[in-house]
Amino acid sequence: MKKIKSIITLILALGVTCANASNTKNGTTETANDSLRLAELNNFWAEVSRTVNEGDFEGYKATYHEDAVVVFTTGENKGSVTIAKALQNWKQGFIDTKTGKTRNSVEFRFSQRIGDETTAHETGIFAFQSDNGTGNANQKQFVHFNALLIKRDKTWLLVMEYQKSKATEEEWNSLE
Known part of the structure; x- marks a missing residue:
């Protein structure tokens, strides 16, 4: 009887584990909650892209928590600034x-994408390109970045953006 209870417990534990796992990627089990979070975050990043592409300053501003911090270590002006100061510096680009x-x-x-239902730490590369209308688009800039996000009232918000270092096109191409 004890043996049967142990087997049933094991079967139930395996069943719960399998029910929670939707797929395995890079040796990491992804749960249904992870899939939902990643889908929401994919929508978040698509919105960030849309706001930049369309010059939607207010939409872009809305992707950040009001107390967010931006850290730069890629250019001459290394340091960290509040999102309010960063947005001041970026606003003209959105207007243009x-x-x-x-x-x-x-x-x-x-x-790498780590998180739970209300927090996320995203690591990757972003590719930025600008064309000033002369027909000579600036070469794409690839930048390694980390982003820390929180979910408030069903909305993901950037709390910290860390632009770490320049990336290569080969590094960009190696990511999906």
Whole structure:
């Protein structure tokens, strides 16, 4: 009888584990909750791309938590700033895009995505390209980045964006 209870317990435990696992990727089991979170985050990053592509400053601003911090270690101006200060510096680029003076685009690819229902830490590369209307688009810039997000009232918000280092096109191509 004891043996039967042990077998039933084992079968139930395996069943729960299998029911929670939707797939395995890179040796990591992805649960249904992970799939939902990743789908929501994919929508989030698509929205960030849309706002940059369309010059939607208010939409872009809405993707950040009001107390967010941006960290730069890729260019001459290394440091960290509040999102309010970063947005001040970026606003003209959005205005120029909105009015058609420039065309900007950004895409995201990820090497690691960790989180739960209300938190996420995303690691990857973004590719940014700008065209000032002269027909000579700037070469795509590839940047390694980390992003820390929280979910508030069903909305994902960036709390921290860390632009770490320049990436290569080969590194970009190696990510899905």
